Amino acid sequence: MNNPDTYRKLKPLATALVMVAIVASVNGCSSVTTGQTDHCIEQANNADVLGVSTADEQLNACLETYQMRRNEERTFGEALAEEVLISVIDLITD
Numbered sequence: 240m241n242n243p244d245t246y247r248k249l250k251p252l253a254t255a256l257v258m259v260a261i262v263a264s265v266n267g268c269s270s271v272t273t274g275q276t277d278h279c280i281e282q283a284n285n286a287d288v289l290g291v292s293t294a295d296e297q298l299n300a301c302l303e304t305y306q307m308r309r310n311e312e313r314t315f316g317e318a319l320a321e322e323v324l325i326s327v328i329d330l331i332t333d
Contacts, residue, residue, distance in 0.1 A: 257327055275302075275305045276302070278301070279298050279301035279302050279305070280298065282297060282298075282301055283295070283297045283298035283301065
C-alpha cells in the first residue's frame with residue numbers, strides 16, 4: 240500500500256467530515272440567545288439592593304438556568320456533533 244496515495248485519498252474525506260461536524264454543531268447550538276441574556280441583565284439590574292445575592296450572582300444564576308434548559312432541549316444530533324467537534328479539536332491541538 241502506498242502511503243502518500245492513501246493520505247491523498249483520505250484527506251478530502253477527513254476535511255468533509257470536519258466541515259459537516261462544524262456545520263452541524265453551529266446550526267442551532269447557541270448557548271444563550273441575546274433575548275435571554277437581555278432578560279437576565281434586566282433581572283439583575285432590578286435586583287433588590289438589600290437582597291441576599293448580588294446582581295452578578297443573580298445574572299450568573301439566570302444564565303446558568305437558561306444554559307441548562309438549552310442543554311436539555313438539545314437534540315441527539317447536536318450533542319453528537321458537539322462531542323465530535325470537541326474530539327477533533329483535541330486531536331488537532333495535541
